[in-house]
Amino acid sequence: MMVREEGFQAPCEIASKHVVPAIRAALAILLVNEYGLSAYRVAKLLGMTPAAISNYLLRRRGGELVDKLLEDGEIKKVLVELAEKLISDDVSEGLPSHLCRICRVVRRRFL
Structure with missing residues (x-):
């Protein structure tokens, strides 16, 4: 799927373009829709802007x-x-290590 479109790239390159944004989006959606947090609060938690959360x-x-x-x-x-x-x-453990853990599962499942 994404691997063929991207050509010869390392898994982390593909992940940085496709998987990590999807993980952040899913996390933002989860935090807002299921935990009732505001976009502003989610932005602070994820170290992003409220506009980015809104786009997600x-x-x-x-x-x-x-x-x-x-x-x-x-x-x-x-x-x-x-x-x-x-x-x-x-x-x-820090957010990056959690993202890597989720990313490995996503790559195993969908790529």
């Missing part, structure tokens, strides 16, 4: 992969775990 919520960023992430039980479970850690300010 309106599906202007993240692509078609976002819905797949939110519908996949294993991935959603990890997203929920991360969302709860972000809300409770308990991201001891």
Whole structure:
């Protein structure tokens, strides 16, 4: 799918262009829709702008992969775990390591 379109690229290159934005979008959607946080609060939690969060919520960023992430039980479970850690300010490993963990699952499942 994305691998063929992108040609010869390392998995992390593909992830940075397609998977990470979809993960951020799915996380933003989850935090707003299921946890009732404002776009502003989500932006602060994720270190982004409220405008970027708004674009994720309106599906202007993240692509078609976002819905797949939110519908996949294993991935959603990890997203929920991360969302709860972000809300409770308990991201001891740091956001990047959590993103890498989710990214590995996404690449294994969908790429």
